[in-house]
Amino acid sequence: MYNSKPHQEHDLGRLHQHMLDTRLAVLISHGEQGLLATHLPVLLDTAEGEFGTVYAHLARANRQWHDLEQGAEALLVFPGADAYVSPSYYPSKADNPKVVPTWNYLAVHAYGAAQVIHEPAPLLQIVSRLTDRHEQGRSQPWQVADAPADYLDGMLRAIVGIRLPIARLQGARKLSQNRSAEDLAGVRDGLAASTDYLDNQLAAQMRHL
Template sequence: MYNSKPHQEHDLDRLHQHMADTRLAVLISHGEHGLLATHLPVLIDPEQGEFGTVYAHLARANAQWKDLAQGTEALLVFPGADAYVSPSYYPSKAENPKVVPTWNYLAVHAYGPVEVIHEAAPLLQIVSRLTDRHEQGRSEPWKVSDAPSDYIDGMLRAIVGIRLPIARLQGARKLSQNRSAEDIAGVREGLSGSADYPDNQLAAHMRQL
């Protein structure tokens, strides 16, 4: 992805946290079936490999896994908070009107080859870990083992797992770092006062600069 130097994020812990906080990633690949994208929840294991390893699963009816099985490099996009930035947020506009709108955002891109998993045991582990992750915090968390085992066996036959050891990892943290401290504060205050929750989310990240 294009990412100018002031907005590049290289802190591995912060990148992994962004990935863990993203509830739905986008898996993109190109192969025999053309350019394909699938939206899917994922698990990140930061301790496996240089940049971590990602686990997920696809429907067996989704042709994308057949391209991935051929060794095609895949891209996982982890979107984050984003917000429109109005020139009116810049105090400097009063002295220099040569300003235009822009967009602030957070994103992480992970690249790597994909291993396709068909075996029931590792598939069950993936879906169980995903379920436990998203059920945590509920008063009565549902577990995969709550469903009949023969039903789960049938569901596992309808999916394939994927394992993506991350070969390259890019992070974008575009939070007006190319502006003056006064303009950054103006953007942060403007977004904090917005009625839109996504704007407030972005402002919260700007407070960490």
């Protein structure tokens, strides 16, 4: 992705945390079937590989996995909070009206060659780990083992697993770092005063700049 230098994020811990906080990623690939994209929950194992490894599963009827199995490079997009930035947030506008709107946002892109998993045992492990992650915190968490075994076997035959060791990570943290300290504070305060939750999230991120 295009990402100018002031907005590049290279801290691996921060990149990983963003990925862990993203509940739904977008898997993008290009192969014989053209450009394909699937929205899916993913599981990041930060201890596996230099940049981590992502696990997920696709419906067997989703032909994207055929391209992945042929070795097509995949891109996983982890979107974050975003916000419209009005020129009215800039105190400097009073002296210099040459300002235009922009957009602030957080995003991480992960690249790698995916491995497709058909075997029931590792598939069950992926599904179980994903479920446990999203059930945690509930007073009575549901477990995959709660489903009847024969039903579960049928469900596993209807999916394929994805294992994607991350070869490259890109992080975008566009939070008005290219503006003066006065303008940056104006954007932060403007977003904090907004009634939009995503605006408030970005304002909170800007407090750590």
